[in-house]
Amino acid sequence: MTSPQPRNPGTALTLPWFEDIAVNTPATEARAARLVATRPLRGEWRAAWLVNAIRCMDLTTLAGDDTPARVARLCAKARRPLSDPVRAALGLDRLTTAAVCVYPTMVRSAVHALDGSGIPVASVATGFPSGLMPLSLRLEEIRHAVGEGAAEIDIVITRAHVLRGDWTALYDEIAAMREACGAAHMKAILATGDLQTLSNVYKASMVAMQAGADFIKTSTGKEAVNATLPVSLIMVRALRDYGARTGVRIGFKPAGGMKTAEDALAWQILMKEELGRDWLAPCLFRLGASSMLGDIECALESHVTGRYAASHRHALA
């Protein structure tokens, strides 16, 4: 079960917190590369961090051919992400993913399949992945997903507002979405691969948090470039700055294109080094991934048995 994090009440739109920011791209890239290169994880430590990656995972299916049957299989995997022998050998009584993330029309199936597990359902909404729909329809989509039982809503922003520097329009849109979410926690997907500069990423992060986002999330998984470490570094710096100004802790969700156990470790190292251990828990950190669990499963089986673990022997997620 994911412990709830207090909601972000947001602030008024406060331009002086971000409008003069200028991100040094080479320094950001160097810092991101150094973080991962200097902290190799081995043995028991590596296994513990991989187990934590599962705990923090939003196990996702966002495909055009999703069906209730596929969602039910994914939910079974969320309930039991490792085989019983591997879980027992790791000394774990219980292990689930943090959430299951689906399209709005799949929420009801996911809620049904996860009944009694304590695993929340996250729904994308607001015209995911492009967001290019009238605002009234995007807000209605949020209300629909919440009505179906989604406890978390992953919204997408209008990238054009960022590219034009129209921070008021971006703030008003996200604030309206936050209101439509009601009690459901809101993750704001910035689609950073569309935002052109790291300065825009910082500014959009800050506006999303001022407008009340509980999490900021990198990508939809559908942009040409999805989660990267340099972009993630800028986003976690923004949420650190927001926390220093407001005392409010915001969560971070890298998502899109992350497929390997090494990816899971790299993003956790980033969180620990930049924000501290508190940000290694599902209330403040999620890995959004549709195809990372298999590689983690292989790595953990290999750790437990000492033998190579072939992915074809594992249940499909």
Ligand SMILES: O=C[C@H](O)COP(=O)(O)O
């Ligand atoms: O929100 C999560 C992403 O859409 C997942 O992206 P992915 O399919 O590249 O793992």
